[in-house]
Amino acid sequence: MDALTRDLREALESLDRPRIEALFQRAMLRYSPMEVAEGVIVPALEQLGAAWEAGTVALSQIYMSSRICEEMIERVLPPMAPERKGQPRQAIVVLSDYHMLGKRIVLAVMRASGFDILDYGRMNVGELVERVQSDNVKILLVSVLMLPAALKVKALRAALDAKGIEIRIAVGGAPFLFDPELWREVGADVMGRTAADAVAIVRRWMEEMA
């Protein structure tokens, strides 16, 4: 799988669609859809995420790669596929601000990795608390771009606590990258530096919740 992952990562970085498709087909001949998602696509996207953090890959490549991977996986592992069952309820949201790219990338990476995840779009704190409660969400991924939106996670946590809702919150977005302590300040459980981090975080939490 390592060679496949390496080749896929290179093809994704250069957005070579025919080669990406050929590598995906080759992987599907050897492994199950979930094995391809977890063993080939996730590591390739993780490597791209690390390269973005290091400044050698750009956001446009991350976005296009995650979108292509999402499309491929959804062909063989549709949203309601049985392999996706048994996951704790999880959702992703853009809190307060109007910048959707970060959420779009994380959503694509999560779906490409075989996760079922509710897409809440953009919500304010009050609306989000109600939805989380009614959907019985256990894991919430919060994406923001603007600092005021990042600071609203504090109000979100307070509102959830006031209702006695037990939920784990992972945050991500530019303000958290520029201030590495901000996630603690606002009461999140963890921050993700890249979209691929979200996969590792949710996997870890799923094991802890099992």
Next chain:
Amino acid sequence: MMTSMQRVMTAMAHQEPDRVPLFLLTTMHGAKELGLSIRDYFSRAEFVAEGQMRLLEKYRSDCLYPFYYASLENEAFGGETIFIDDGPPNSGGPVIGRSEDIDRLAPPRVADLACLQRGLETIRILKERVGDSVPIMGSVISPFSLPILQMGFDRYIELIYEQPERFARLMAVNQSFCADWANAQLAAGATAIGYADPMSSTTNIPRALYLKTGHRVAMETLRLIKGPAAIHLASGRGLGIAEDIVATGTPAVGVSTLEDLTEWKSAVGDRLTLLGNLNGVTMRHWTGAEAEHEVKQAIAKAGRGGGFILADNHGEIPWQVPDEVLLAIREAVDLWGRYPLDWVE
């Protein structure tokens, strides 16, 4: 003692002025000074001009910064602005709902738009008040970055990769508007223009693609702007395209806090003035000692020989940054920014 204008011009000529110039790029803080909401503050040219003058007196920054908010230019294309109480206004829904809309898009006329005329009036008032003693920094969003607001970041990336002809048409429309808007600001009294171009940052697109897109757009647009225009990548990384930025002919560049000023200085020498790179997000909770440390470090890295203006890394200081921190930055520049910088090893 030099005036702010003399100080900035000397630094930009890559000589050492009396002290390191400081651009405290406060936009919303003027609303606090006037006791107004951010929405009300930006509703009248006189408010923003008065706010800028009060901030100038309070912090003795070396420029006036009559920038309203990024969504203003999206408003010019018919977009909506959504105000919040504690931060910069956001752009509402995209004005380019479908990529086909680009085929019918036309550049709005600066003279017809009240939102832009407010900005021009602010510049005119400031120019009357300070004459040539303080630089007035105008601002435009680059033609290459404006589509992030016009159509959403994700759909814009797809457009760049998948629809080159429509992308070219959108650039032509935006370029025409951008040059008119910049030149109107210069005519109103702006000393220079900040060309905000985060999309060109290597954080957002790879260099090879930048050379075919944002770089070409910048080369052409900067030629149409009848005054100095400093490229600002708005927190994005730029070292990987430093040589390309020099090639645009810009006199200055905004440096990200994610990058090292020493590396930038070494890469561009006296070909670009560096603007930056204090971290505006962590600035919210700096102590006086931390502010002094950050200022001292930036000056030590980039101050020698001029060609450096101390500023935040984004081009806008967050609303949440308290006055005490801004005053501490001011004091630290007074203390450590005096030329010659004998204390720097």
